[in-house]
Amino acid sequence: MRIEQLQEILNEYDIREPEIAFIRHNENRTYKVKGHDGSTYLMRIHQPLKEGMAGQQHTYDGLLGELHMLEHLSGWDHLLVQRPMRNRKGELITIFEHEGKRWNSSVLTWLEGRDLQKDDVSDPVLVEKLGARIAELHKFYGSYEQEGLDKRPSQGIAYNLYMIEVIKQGLAKDLFTSSDVSIIEETISLVNAHLANIGNVEAWGLIHGDLSLGNIIMTSDGELSFIDFGFFGPGYHYTDVAMGAMMVPSALRDTFLKGYYGNDPTGQEKLVLLEGFMLLAIIGYYVFQMENESVHAWMRERMPKLCADFCTPYLSGARIFYSV
Numbered sequence: 622m623r624i625e626q627l628q629e630i631l632n633e634y635d636i637r638e639p640e641i642a643f644i645r646h647n648e649n650r651t652y653k654v655k656g657h658d659g660s661t662y663l664m665r666i667h668q669p670l671k672e673g674m675a676g677q678q679h680t681y682d683g684l685l686g687e688l689h690m691l692e693h694l695s696g697w698d699h700l701l702v703q704r705p706m707r708n709r710k711g712e713l714i715t716i717f718e719h720e721g722k723r724w725n726s727s728v729l730t731w732l733e734g735r736d737l738q739k740d741d742v743s744d745p746v747l748v749e750k751l752g753a754r755i756a757e758l759h760k761f762y763g764s765y766e767q768e769g770l771d772k773r774p775s776q777g778i779a780y781n782l783y784m785i786e787v788i789k790q791g792l793a794k795d796l797f798t799s800s801d802v803s804i805i806e807e808t809i810s811l812v813n814a815h816l817a818n819i820g821n822v823e824a825w826g827l828i829h830g831d832l833s834l835g836n837i838i839m840t841s842d843g844e845l846s847f848i849d850f851g852f853f854g855p856g857y858h859y860t861d862v863a864m865g866a867m868m869v870p871s872a873l874r875d876t877f878l879k880g881y882y883g884n885d886p887t888g889q890e891k892l893v894l895l896e897g898f899m900l901l902a903i904i905g906y907y908v909f910q911m912e913n914e915s916v917h918a919w920m921r922e923r924m925p926k927l928c929a930d931f932c933t934p935y936l937s938g939a940r941i942f943y944s945v
């Protein structure tokens with residue numbers, strides 16, 4: 622995009638004479654912006670790198686649901702998050718034209734710090750804090766009521782069935798073997814069967830939906846903050862807990878669970894579900910990247926290992942929580 626066009630968008634937020642630095646283009650185009658008064662912002666152009674990456678989170682109503690949530694969460698004392706900015710019209714989204722299409726853009730306050738690193742999660746104190754921070758996020762979500770959540774991505778049983786269909790497309794692309802696709806289908810079907818048994822009373826709510834080391838910022842004073850809520854929406858809490866557990870070494874996963882669940886015993890049933898959601902998280906990455914040819918070679922190489930080392934043991938009833 623032309624720098625002049627970015628400046629025009631930022632002018633709608635009264636950010637004058639901005640210094641604009643490109644960050645990356647993946648699910649969105651992102652830029653770091655420094656205003657004339659020294660304030661720093663994150664500017665997002667909600668145009669995914671590949672058409673196949675587009676989803677409800679890129680629509681006007683879907684994006685508005687994320688920004689409304691962040692506006693409320695940024696006013697909550699228990700977690701530090703980026704705050705969305707409103708433009709001159711008082712709107713959270715600025716629409717503009719580019720290459721003959723209309724696109725949504727948004728601006729958030731900048732969060733100083735750095736991405737969480739693998740070395741960081743070797744510290745038991747920080748690992749327990751990570752579990753506790755995810756629990757705090759879910760606590761906020763438990764009291765958050767807002768219209769428009771039906772416009773957000775939903776990661777439930779129906780989404781799991783959708784993932785099966787996308788994985789099957791990998792056969793036509795010569796990415797996966799038919800036997801591996803069958804194992805993935807069996808794995809997802811088993812997780813869905815477990816979910817059908819537990820129901821939605823306690824396990825279902827709102828989730829971040831895309832937790833990873835790169836989506837957690839560590840501030841200079843050691844605080845942890847979540848970013849990139851593009852997949853925020855309805856889902857099973859196990860999704861976030863499983864993604865969090867996968868970030869930390871196996872020897873510290875019980876410490877992580879203590880941070881999240883407190884003194885409430887995890888129990889065998891929860892472990893089985895968490896294992897299933899670990900596998901769903903990995904499969905979900907394949908689904909999201911299906912149209913991204915730059916990772917196809919990696920997918921071809923890794924899928925057989927995923928099926929042999931993790932999915933097949935899970936299907937046989939073996940416990941894999943400490944090995945995934």
